[in-house]
Amino acid sequence: MDAVAQSTVARETYWGITSVEYAVFYFLAFTAVAVFAYGVYRRFARYSRGDDESSPRVDDLSKRIVSASKIALSNEKQFNRDLYGGLMHAFILWGFLTLFIATTILMIDEYAAQAVLHTTFWEGDFYLAYQFAVDAMGLLFVVGLGMAIYRRYWVRNHRLWGRHTSSEDDLFVWTLFGLGVGGFLLEGLRVYSAGIPDHEVVSFVAYGMALGFEAVGLPTLGPEQAGLNASGLNVENLHWLAWWSHSLLAFFFIAWIPYAKPFHMLSSFANVVTRDEKAGRRLPNVPSDLDATNAESIDDFTWKELLDQDACTKCGRCSSVCPAKASDRPLDPRDVILDLKSYREGLESGSEEQPIIADGGTSVIDAETMESCMACMACMDACPVEIEHLKSFTRLNRQLTDQGDIDSSMQDVFQNVMQNGNTFGDSPRNRGDWSEDLAFDVPDAREEEVDYLWYVGDFPSYDERNKQVARSLATILEEADVSFGILFDDEKYDGNDIRRVGEEFLYIELAGHHVETWEDCEFDTIVCTDPHSYNTFKNEYPEVDFDEFADDPMMPFEYDERWNEDSEIEVYHWTQAVEELVNEGKLELNGSELDYTVTYHDPCHLGRYNDEYEAPRALIEATGCELDEMPRNRSNSFCCGGGGGGLWMDFEEEPKPSEERIREALEDTDAGSGVEKFVVACPMCMTMYEDGRKTGGYEDEIEIVDVAELIVEAIGKEDEARVEAAAD
The missing domain is CATH 1.10.1060.10 (Alpha-helical ferredoxin)
Incomplete structure (x- = not known):
């Protein structure tokens, strides 16, 4: 071994490779890169033939790239609800990037430093630091791939298998694993062939493998006999075989990237760069x-x-x-x-x-x-x-x-909205009837100036159970002595869910009616009972260019501007408005009035859509209730099943989303069956959970209440809020 011992703190890059093999290597490398470049070109050329986007995607590109890099390098989305998956992906990503950077450094040293400047920086302390970093991150790379293989094939995680699972998924993970393990094998053989010099201990994985080769007595012939002319089982032959196997596998992977699953390494980052922060909402x-x-x-x-x-x-x-x-x-x-x-x-x-x-x-x-x-x-x-x-x-x-391939129940909803302005098909004249038996008059925002223009919504206006919520909220606003009013029969359905079902032009018609009506009213803030209305008024109405439709004889409005484009009018969900009133001392809640054990369901359109999680919780806690969180809460909340038209369609499903959610409240929360009230902040959620409580057999186990109903009870006004309910 002394004859081939390495004496300098560096190493030969192409040890054991002849000049002909060197030429073949670079021919294959050029071919792989050319195939890669052509594949990437074809992919992005296809995107260029796609239709135009309605919102900017590459504005402030430098900021977008920095933000996307932070998201990608931190793996923050992979860690979301999955620590194992987050660590696995982080190890693979960071390891892969480190190995890519390490290869780039070698290229810079050979083709810039050595070829042009006739010097090298890849020696001494830099070499030692380089070797340690490559081994450490390469080990993480292999460990991450081992975790992926364990999860995919041993545990057989259910979400990794589906109709589109194919051999390319297997080839992808095993190719990467082969590159990682093959790289260590190649390095271990090199260190052993060099006489296991002491400074190579920084390459701790390869150093350990070299000690293993020494322990089993792997023969060595010396560098002058290495390469194609060597024969028998010896380190030189094994190194030559490992070098070419590793190189060919790497070239295959590079060329394969644009044509199969590995392309996500590029397309995923591009997708994060071009994301719309308001997508969906x-x-x-x-x-x-x-x-x-x-x-x-x-x-x-x-x-x-x-x-x-x-x-x-x-x-x-x-x-x-x-x-x-x-x-x-x-x-x-x-x-x-x-x-x-x-x-x-x-x-x-x-x-x-x-x-x-x-x-x-x-x-x-x-x-x-x-x-x-x-x-x-x-x-x-x-x-x-x-x-x-x-x-x-x-x-x-x-x-x-x-x-015209729309569900018949949704066709009925569309018809109701077109004819009567609401999803129930009831008369517009009855829209404000829920307020008649209150102990006070609800002002008409069309006739007097108000601070809060309250958009009540369809379900609080027409559905008997949700009318109780509307009366509760009216009582709260009256008790806080704030100026508020409603539109009565000039209020129509907001359009949120029919838009998501696909009825865009009816949505435009509704939006035009509302903004034109609001223009004739004097108010400071729009307050919504329903998170669906809140999202639509806040995020979608300002996006409509009404001028495109104002001259259309089919559109019953003449408004020709963009409404609230600069967000001059604030749009609140009612929990946000009432939380402000509590904080300002206009509504007295000292946190000791009620002693129920409750759990709270985050509505999708308030939570995931608009990141509002704290206002409803603050109000619940202000009533004195003990809040026991659902296992799936905040951004991980489980939908009630009513969104996207689900409220109006019948599905043969088991269990219903609402039934599963109530079961979760009674079985999976810390309080379990001790939860007395299931609290909501959305009229659609109220409807779905009242139905789920009946169909799931939970009527005697838990009560469905709105946050507003807790508040009116806490301030001692529940009798006033429920006066009409008693009459009904």
Whole structure:
């Protein structure tokens, strides 16, 4: 071993490789990079043929890249609700990047420092630090891949397996694992062949492997006999074989990246860079041109929606949190995205076109699949690469509406809204009847100036159970001595959910009516009972360019501006407004009035959509109730099932999302069956959970109440708020 011992603190890069092999190596390297570059070009050229985006995606590009880099390098989305997955992905990502940077450093030393400057920096202390970092991060890389293999094949984590799981997933993880292990094997053989010099101890993994080779007595021939002419089992032959195997595997991987799952390493980062921070909470507007199509062909999808499809890593996080999938509805968010991708790639390979979505027959997506979506945005919140599922889903729903392939119950809702301005089909004149038996008069915001213009909403206006909530909130505002008023019969349905079901032009009609009505009123703030209304008024009405529609004879409004484009008018959910009143001392709650043990359900449109989690909790605690959190709370809250038109459609599902949620409250909270009240802050949630309490057999076990009902009880005004309920 002394004859080949390494004496300098450095190493030869191409030890044991002949000049011919050196040339072959670089020919293969050039070929792999060329195949990679062509594949990337084809991918991004395809995006350029996608439809235009309605919102900016590459503005402030430098800031976007910095922000995306922070998200990617911190792995913050991977750690969300999955520590094991977060660590696994972090180890793989950081290890891969370190090895990539290490290879880049070698290239800079050889082709810049040595070839141009005739010097080298890859020796001495730098070499020692380099070798230690590469071994440490390379070990994390292998450990991370080992964790992935264990989870995928030993544990067989359910969300990693689905209809689109294929051999490319296996090839991807095993190729990376082979690169990591092969790199250590190659380095261990090199260290052993060099006589295991003391300074190589910094390469602790390779050093340990070299000691192992020494322990088993692996023969060595010396460098002059290494290479193609060496024969027998010896370190030189093994090193040569490992070197070429590692190189060829690396070249294959580089060339393969743009054509299969590894492309997500590029597309996912690009997807994070071009994300819309308001995606989901605001939907793209459709052109006023009635000839425009939504999803007649794959060419109708925008370039960002195509990028979404390529960014999907098949991780199944969206599937695992989807309430529709959990209830056995025919929706898997991952499958919808990947079905569209597979169809697109099939067309590029010569497959025949077919309808994107239809009710029955042969289509890429079945109508019932999209009808199952609750528009809860859980899939988007869980996605580590910022795929905007709801944007594509709404496009598909709009196409269904255009085709007339809409659920019959939703057609009835559309008809009710068109004829009467509300989803119940009741007379607009009855909209304010809920307030008649209160001990005070509710002002008309059309006739007097008010601080709060209160948008009551459909369910608090027409549904008997939710009327109690409306009366409770009116009592609270009266007790706080604030100026508020409602629109009575000039109030119509806000349009949120029918828009998500695909009825865009009816939504525009409703929006135009409301902003035109508000222009004739004097108020400071809009307060909404329903989080769905709150989201629509706050995030979507300001996006509408009413001028595009004002001259349309089908549109019953003349408003031709953008409403509240500069956010001059504040829009609140009522819990935010009342929390302010409590903090200002206008409503006295000392935190000791009630002693119920309660749990609270975060509404999707208040929580995930708008990041409001604390106002309802602050009010609950201000009443004196003991709040026992649900296991799935805040951004991880589980949808009640009413969003996206689910409130009006019947599904054969077991269990219903509302039933599962009540079960969770009674069995999985710390208090368990000791929870007395299930607290909501959304009229739709109230309706769904009252139904779930009955169908699930929980009527005698728990009561469904709104936050407002707790407050009126805490201030001793519950009798006044429920006077009409008693009469009913």
